[in-house]
Amino acid sequence: MIETGMVLGVISIESSARAPEVARKWVAAVYQRRRLGDDYVARTVVTELVTNVHKHTDTKLVSVRLLLEDGLRVEVEDRSAVLPVVQDWDDTAESGRGLLMLGVLVQEWGVRPLADGGKVTWARLGG
Numbered sequence: 619m620i621e622t623g624m625v626l627g628v629i630s631i632e633s634s635a636r637a638p639e640v641a642r643k644w645v646a647a648v649y650q651r652r653r654l655g656d657d658y659v660a661r662t663v664v665t666e667l668v669t670n671v672h673k674h675t676d677t678k679l680v681s682v683r684l685l686l687e688d689g690l691r692v693e694v695e696d697r698s699a700v701l702p703v704v705q706d707w708d709d710t711a712e713s714g715r716g717l718l719m720l721g722v723l724v725q726e727w728g729v730r731p732l733a734d735g736g737k738v739t740w741a742r743l744g745g
Contacts, residue, residue, distance in 0.1 A: 626652055626684040633672050633680050633696070641668045641682050645692075648684055659723050660684070660692060663741045666720055667694040667702075670739070675700045677736070689725065689744040697736040701729055 627648040631637045641664045649657035664682055671680045675698035683693040720727055720741060727741035 624686050626654075626686065626690075628681065628683045630679055630681045631668070633675070633677050635672065637672050637680060638665045638668045641665065641680075644682065645684065654690070659743055660690060662723060663692050663720060663743065664694065667692065667739050667741070670702050671696045671698070674702070687742070689742050691740055691742050693738050693740045695732070695736065695738045699731070699735065699737065701737065702739055 627644070629641065629644045631640050642661045645660050645664050646657050649655070649660065668680055668682065671677060671694060675696055677696040677698045679697070681695040683691075683695070685691050685693070723743075724741040725744050727739070730738045730740065732738065
């Protein structure tokens with residue numbers, strides 16, 4: 619039995635174009651090992667959050683945590699003060715819809731600044 623508040627896994631990844639794929643495969647492995655069921659939303663969320671770190675910050679390392687806290691919680695930590703920005707919907711844009719999509723997939727999400735710099739962007743996937 620998995621207890622609420624339990625960390626299910628943590629991984630640190632070099633921020634690169636491959637980081638979202640590495641994080642997505644890691645999430646799938648944690649889900650399989652813990653027998654958590656369908657991992658689609660968690661894989662999609664971690665892909666978006668890690669991609670944002672790579673594309674919009676100059677941080678070198680990104681950490682991903684999965685934990686149980688009122689459902690599954692995905693946390694992505696980086697050392698940048700740059701906050702994620704929800705873009706206005708644009709039917710002609712080729713990118714910029716990730717955080718809008720995230721808002722539909724999860725129960726809630728947000729950003730928590732860290733005292734020593736950086737931030738944690740998190741999403742709660744549900745109970």
